[in-house]
Amino acid sequence: MSHENAHSSNPEIIKRLNRTIGQLQTIVRMIEEHRSCPEVAMQLQAVEKAISQAKKTFIHNHIENWLEPGETVTKQALQDLRDISKYL
Incomplete structure (x- = not known):
């Protein structure tokens, strides 16, 4: 059984998280600038989806x-x- 964390240096996951x-x-600035709720909510949804995808990819690579x-x-x-x- 290999317990190397080869996935921990996965450049695609790191790139995705850095983008996030x-x-x-940007979202913090939008809130500070009092941008509309729908604009901020849309950006929050995009971040949530990006993090979720990074998590899935990270776990799948690990498995x-x-x-x-x-x-x-x-055992x-x-x-x-x-x-x-439980994190999937």
């Missing part, structure tokens, strides 16, 4: 890279999968 940081900074083909699944591995599945 920029979106959040795919976690077990080596042909390995026996241990601990099953428990770890149960623990992480």
Whole structure:
């Protein structure tokens, strides 16, 4: 069983999260500028979706890279999968 966190350096996830940081900074400015609720809500929805997608990709990559083909699944591995599945 490989417990390397190869996914932790996934450049696509990092790029997506960095983009989301920029979106959040823009939303803060929009609120400070008293922009309309629908405009702000739309941007918040976009950020929420981006974070959700990054989370799914991160977890899926972890699961795919976690077990080596042909390995026996241990009780601990099953428990770890149960623990992480609640975040999907």
